[in-house]
Amino acid sequence: MKEALLQYAWQHKLFYTGKLATIKGEKVEVIDPGQLNKDAGPDFFNAKIKIGETLWAGNVEVHVNSSDWKNHHHSEDYAYNNIILHVIAKHDADIFRTSGAEIEQLILPCHEDLESRHEALMEPKSFVSCAKHLDKVPRILLSGWKNSLLTERLELKVNDIEILLQNTQNNWEEAFYITLARNFGTGINSIPFELLAKSLPQIYLAKHKENLTQIEAMLFGQSGLLNQSPTSDYANKLKQEYSFLKAKYKLQPIDAHLWKLLRLRPQNFPHMRIAQFATLTSKSSKLFSKVVNAKSIEEMESLFECSTSEYWQSHYTFNKTSHPKQKPIGKSTIKILLINSVVPLLFTYGRYKSDERMQEKALTLLEQITPEQNSIIKKWKQYNIVATTAFDSQALIHLKKQYCDCKKCLQCRIGHYVLTQNP
Ligand code: SF4
Structure with a gap:
């Protein structure tokens, strides 16, 4: 399993909660998986986890193998001293803080078909890898996602304009x-x-x-x-x-x-x-x-x-x-x-x-404004994703260029739907 998918499973609680236990056999209850950190440092901040009878609050790090902890030099890094749980797919080493104290580890029991669904999304397809699921995506989900995509697209353009303004003395x-x-x-x-x-x-x-x-x-x-x-x-x-x-x-x-x-x-x-x-x-x-x-x-x-x-x-x-x-x-x-x-x-x-x-x-x-009629919009239409205004077409262009073409299905709401819905 890829680290990004393991992180995703942790973030969205896509695992069997009844089976959670540390590798030492202590029962684990995830009260809050924490906030995903996209910058340097631990993967999740401010998690709340009960291990045995103790409630812990702190950070969580996610790796495929336990030995990645040492390979990434976290055992010598004070920024990782507040890790309360190491979430892994495979246990191949015990791990320690800079003080020498051992850190609890949990092999995450992810939902069984999560990996295969993700692999299917990562396969190259002629247009989008989720094509066969598109007709099942609820319209309300799509509508909210288009709003967010449009905002993102506008933000990119705003950034370009701000640079122009800087260079032209406003x-x-x-x-x-x-x-x-x-x-x-x-x-x-x-x-x-x-x-x-x-x-x-x-x-x-x-x-x-x-x-x-x-x-x-x-x-x-x-x-x-x-x-x-x-x-x-x-x-x-x-x-x-x-x-x-x-x-x-x-x-x-x-x-x-x-x-x-x-x-x-x-x-x-x-x-x-x-x-x-x-x-x-x-x-x-x-x-x-x-x-x-x-x-x-x-x-x-x-x-x-x-x-x-x-x-x-x-x-x-x-x-x-x-x-x-x-x-x-x-x-x-x-x-x-x-x-x-x-x-x-x-x-x-x-x-x-x-x-x-x-x-x-x-x-x-x-x-x-009526929607653009370029090849991207025409293709979306073949899958019944129809742009009725330029608002829609801009959002769909952004989705294709910034998500589908970059294989960012884990950040896409349609991808989330595909990964989490019952077959
Ligand atoms: S990014 Fe979203 S719309 Fe694009 S292929 Fe992945 S799941 Fe489908």
Whole structure:
């Protein structure tokens, strides 16, 4: 048995309580297994255990073998002097505190099929290892678990935003601009897009917001893509503008090779995204303030509705032409921007300002947005786990990426259900 599973069995009392006895034969009663410690030190704090006729309060350590105690040097570590019980799967040594006093040990009689159920969860499967149990998971359990998952996901995003705020002297507009840029990269180009935004402070764009050509010149120039453009009136104009603005603001472009075009549909080429980002930047100054003050999802969406300049209506790259047509930011892209930029920023802002209504506004927004339709969400649907809003889809994406793919079934509520329910 793995140590993590033994710990889990102890934590959740998944053992036969009537059979508990120390290896010396003293009866054991677990009144409280203690609190799991995820940091250095004993595995469980503040346990309450009756051994024989004596009630003990203290810490508990869990190992597969008794000899692990010595192998981990706990017999010389004062932090382990308050261990009242050593919980093990196999007894192969007596163990002692630094004082030389012997520590009681208990071979944990785990529920008999716990290990086999856990092994089944750890087996690699095409999507999730608990698939055959999913239709039995109570909806109420799933609903509560999605709430917790969504909170965890938001916390990860809040952490990223806090780092951005630290690096921008608490400039919310700048943090929003960089987050927005990252999400304009729609996954595959998110890193170069973020680097592009970081290389070009928003304040420079704001100074030239009346002149879309200058904004495009700065963005395409800083992206490195302008260097690769063939000669044309438009490209020459951008190069001329960029040369002047680059010197004026002492700008350093990023490496053009960071951008990826392979397997992308032309409307998602970085050139198209940069052209749309340029128009959005030129049309909206203080976009984050507008987002904060928007009264409805429709108002919020309308803030991101814009197309490209004329040149990009007939081009996908500097080399690749297209039939002339409007190329606005699509509804699905606006949805991604709302989910991944607006919601986390609003939520973080609400927390900073101790404004619960702002945090509520962020969560309500997620509930108003339709779910993403990516491969993860489609797969969950095959197992009848259906996302009805972006709140759900974000939670399910988090579950797959942060739990299923990392084999963290012991920390998952569905995993707990699978491990503990009667067959
Ligand atoms: S983490 Fe949870 S949902 Fe994912 S495979 Fe394990 S038990 Fe299933």
